[in-house]
Amino acid sequence: MATNGTRPLSEREQRAWDGYRRMQGLLASQLNRQLLAETGLSDADFAILSALLAAPEHRLRGLALRCEVQWEKSRLSHHLGRMQTRGLVVREDCVEDSRGAVFRLTDAGRAAVEGAADDRLAAVRSYLLDLLTPEQLDALAEISDAVLGRLAQDDPHRRAVAELARGT
Amino acid sequence: MATNGTRPLSEREQRAWDGYRRMQGLLASQLNRQLLAETGLSDADFAILSALLAAPEHRLRGLALRCEVQWEKSRLSHHLGRMQTRGLVVREDCVEDSRGAVFRLTDAGRAAVEGAADDRLAAVRSYLLDLLTPEQLDALAEISDAVLGRLAQDDPHRRAVAELARGT
DNA sequence: AAGACACGGTTGACGCGTCAACCATAACGC
């Protein structure tokens, strides 16, 4: 309602935002569509499976997995449920904390990620990385860091940690 | 299945891709969540409504709208259906082509976008644009152009659209 | 004019993502 005095975008800003917006949507859907068509794994599946693959014994606590992929907990729970019925993953009880859960890659799950890794890599190269100069790669990394840093400020958990560290 | 010889990512590439991947997910969900909470409009709503707002008489042909937002046609149809029941938009018949459809902004829809525009702008500034140097803004625009160009190569339809946008 | 095909748009089914409410267990304060 308030007639807020946010200053309008400069042409440079407009170009950056417009480009990013379009790229973001199309790139994400293209990568997801392609991976799904070629391997039967969605982007989300792949994220979970890679995290598990990289973990010792291919098992991870729910919480750890959540930190890894940065999802809402209900999203993770729903998705793991579906992946379990597909036989990619199994849920086990947690010994240290009986309200916790541990998820382990099945053999099928392991085979699926390993089979998909090359496809994913090739796609990321051909739609993004191979198109950029080394300077652009660095720029992209720096931009991401800046944005992620800003987002972390907002995150209540990290904020609390940061405030604690400052003795507030 | 094929043991594909895709070369692995260099550290630089890894950094760029990892950063982009994380930023993309979190930024998108943050912007969407925030807009939704403050204005009741989703990211998708906002895209449609802005396109209509910018159009002469606040009306657009379905096809034109599709070019504007670059969505699949069924997505557009579904979403416009929901927006219509919410009273943001109305569907009218098309005179030139009787299989076509024209969508017009309602007064409520117009009020909603105009009310949301400032929020959106402020959020985009505070989570992205204001964090970047002019050089980074340019870099982002160039990266986006490169990727969008690559994406356009793939899809004959999108290719045609891109050519149209450049005035052929 | 007739058939074939292309095109604009809609529909239904289904998996996904979010929110809010919830359950069980653990940790803390007294």
Place this chain on the structure above:
DNA sequence: GCGTTATGGTTGACGCGTCAACCGTGTCTT
């Protein structure tokens, strides 16, 4: 110990996005 609160995780409802099939209309070929 006992009540309170915090935490890890699940559930249900609901809107979203995609795919494939479909419908009606225009267009092209002959």
